[in-house]
Amino acid sequence: MSRNRPPERPETAPGLHAERVGRHTDGRLIVDGVTLSLCPGETVGLLGPNGSGKSTLLRLLSGVLTASTGVVTLDGRPLPAVGRRATARRVATVEQHTHTQTELTVHDVVALGRIPHRRTWSPASDSDARAVTAALERTGMTDRAEQSWHTLSGGERQRAQIARALAQEPRELLLDEPTNHLDIQHQLDLLDLVVSLPVTTVIALHDLNLAAMYCDRLLVLRAGSTVAEGSPAEVLTPSLIEEVYGVRTEVTHHPGHPVIRFLRQATGTPTRA
Structure with missing residues (x-):
């Protein structure tokens, strides 16, 4: 279930923020003037159809991509001034697809999260080992460490x-559609884990009901621009969903969050999302 929504962020609060950021790629505008301010400890869901700019916005927030316009700041400093290594000590990312041809154990993968904290070619320290052990324990992967x-x-x-990201000991965690290709039980298990973490989280999701259940706040994108921002109850209305996704819905309010039922286009029969 979603945690309580945090209080409004003071303007001087530290953290990760995007101010009217835009990104052009190959002459196309992918993200257009998006502003996002994060409150410590909250879970923010990024919603929008395919191609709406969710993944690009996450890469801008992580510093992997540089904004064409606007600025992403960390504790008030633009990310280029903070530097990639220092940013990686604070901001961890979990991409949608991760592949490797190298034969690695789970422990090896999680230990990659310590790279921003180590000098080049230096051996792992005791603090590195403790961080990896703690990350494995937190994610329930200790018994898979040598697998x-x-x-x-x-x-x-x-x-x-996620354990690899936690080994970075971040304060901000960015996840790009982490529930894709998982069955329902694993989706719920994963999101239960994510919202239990002591970090500020931005997570791109496709499933509107999962977003309503687990996110404190939602930012909805369409064609790279912000369409709506607010609590799930404020944002997930039938009119907004039809405007953004082109489908009709019925929205009821379960204690704590809205529940979306999609209407079959041919018959108007409601079906659970």
Whole structure:
């Protein structure tokens, strides 16, 4: 279930923020003037159809991509001034697809999260070992530590990637559609884990009901621009969903969050999302 929504952020609060950021790629405008301010400890869901700019916005927030316009700041400093290594000590990312041809154990994968904290070619320190152990424990992957990455199920791989991100000891965690290709039980298990973490989280999701259940706040994108921002109850209305996704819905309010039922286009019969 979603945690209580945090209080409004003071303007001077530290953290990760995007101010009217835009990104052009190959002459196309992918993200257009998006502003996002994060409150410590909250879970923010990014919603929008395919191609709406969710993944690009996450890469801008992580510093992997540089904004064409606007600025992303960390504790008030633009990310280029903070530097990639210093940013990686604070901001961890979990990509939608992660592949490797190298034979790695789960422990090896999680230990990659310590790279921003180590000098080049330096051996792992005691603090590195403690961080990896704690990340494995937090994600329930301790008994898989010596198992080959290639033998893991989809849900286990996602947990290992979250453990790798936690080994960075971040304050901000960015996840790009981490529930894709997982069955319902693994989706719920994964999101239960994510919202239990002591970090500020931005997570791109397709499932509107999961977003309503687990996110404190939602930012909805369409064609790279912000369409709506607010609590799930404020944002997930039939009119907004039809405007953004082109489908009709019925929205009821379960205690704590809205529940979306999609209407079959041919018959108007409601079906659970």
